[in-house]
Amino acid sequence: MPNDAALKTDAEVIQNVLDHIDGWSTDEATETWLEPVENYLSQDRFEAELGLLRRYPTVFCPSLVLDRTGAFLTREAAGVPLLAVRGADGRVRAFRNACRHRGMQVAEGCGRAGGFMCPYHGWSYGLDGSLVHVPHEEGFPGLEKAGRGLVPVQTVERGGLVFVTQEPGAFGDDVLDVIPEMIPDDEHLHLYDVAEVAANWKVLMEGFLEGYHIKPTHRESFYPHGFDNLNVVERFGRNNRVVFPFRAIEKFRDASRERSADRVLSYNNHLFPNAMVITFPDMRVALVLEPLALDRTRVHSWALNGRALKNEANPAATQAAMAFLDAGVVEDRAMACSIQRSLAGGGNQVFEFGRYEGALTHFHSSLRDALEHLR
Ligand code: FES
Ligand SMILES: [Fe+2]
Incomplete structure (x- = not known):
């Protein structure tokens, strides 16, 4: 062999x-x-x-599942809830599916969205994970919205598949170089x-x-x-x-x-x-x-x-x-x-x-x- x-x-x-x-x-x-x-x-x-x-860079889903801007899929990978979504720039990004207020999962299942609003208190995130709106924001004095976006997970598309690496560093994305279309x-x-x-x-x-x-x-x-x-x-x-x-x-x-x-x-x-x-x-x-x-x-x-x-x-x-x-x-x-x-x-x-x-x-x-x- x-x-x-x-x-x-x-x-x-x-x-x-x-x-x-x-x-x-x-x-x-x-x-x-x-x-x-x-x-x-x-x-x-x-x-x-x-x-x-x-x-390790692991398969999250086929790329075509996220076929257009705002198409998203949530699921647990290795016990961690993740959210992957295709942005307006055509890139797929994955995030830890955890609201930066108190951890509620901001999306469920799959579908298409213009952004994600946490169902608990309504913090809202853009397709790029950025925190765009906090209801009654005055209750969080000093909140730096720019630093409170959804936490990204390393994501690459290869061979028609989306791969995520939750904790990068141990294996490079070059392990994917052998993967054909x-x-x-x-x-x-x-x-x-x-x-x-x-x-x-x-x-x-x-x-x-x-x-x-x-x-x-x-x-x-x-x-x-x-x-x-x-x-x-x-x-x-x-x-x-x-x-x-x-x-x-x-x-x-x-x-x-x-x-x-x-x-x-x-x-x-x-x-x-x-x-x-x-x-x-x-x-x-x-x-x-x-x-x-x-x-x-x-x-x-x-x-x-x-x-x-x-x-x-x-x-x-x-x-x-x-x-x-x-x-x-x-x-x-x-x-x-x-x-x-x-x-x-x-x-x-x-x-x-x-x-x-x-x-x-x-x-x-x-x-x-x-x-x-x-x-
Ligand atoms: S936990 Fe998401 S807005 Fe409160
Ligand atoms: Fe079999």
Whole structure:
């Protein structure tokens, strides 16, 4: 598995897949990984992971969610309420979602606003976070409004995503240099969903990053359209790209056909530590796994479509893609929740990730190294 090499082209991946089909093979890591189960059970480890999420540039949302001036999204990231909004100058800024009077969250949910008025006593903030109005201001003698704007959080847009770093300094934004374009400009937001799952965020993440489970777990959902244990696995920086091929790829046995990923490859881009952008036919999904507790994760999903909306001849394509995806997601969550319930039972001291699960090895080794970097 190459490390930090340029990602393969679609044509190269397709050739790799066809070779794997012929050889009954899949990409294999050179090493396996033993992950102590204690790392899923330890409150200290969990707190350290939250600390990493606050200090690493992490995905807040797709850029297109904040598609115009005043478009905003609030959510908690690593346990901290944040507000991101696109300003009149076109820039996305994120702030700690805490009024500078007494801490009330100044915005809720998502939408579009000309500014933010705290619902408690009415202090008002501009899209750039500045404090613009304090009712009955004479009650705060000496208040320096210029110094009481919302507290900013370092924010950059890269590859079609908004990244925030709550506590900068430990990792530079250069960790994002390896991230290619993930979400093209012509995509649209189809659906934003937030769900809570009774499983550790890493257990949930693991379910996305290997194809070794496709036949047993997804026997009637994904498997009839895909392959069991057949992936092309690449690394870029601390991130992974895991390719899940569809059976329709066989059409490229015909060498005269121009090779394209459309409808034959699903790319799962794991953006370290806790986000993914996954391509499906007629659908792209951005996911953030937000740890709430050792055994609880909030999953933010943005279903994006560009192609389907433009494809007037097939308006049901997006719905079909969602249904296809939902069936598999239910199966994966059932596995994760079952694992979660067994974790503390002492059945395992370590989990062994095999050579087919190389993206998990890269995830856990990157996580260990990043945590050590913070010590
Ligand atoms: S807490 Fe926001 S105005 Fe008082
Ligand atoms: Fe799965």
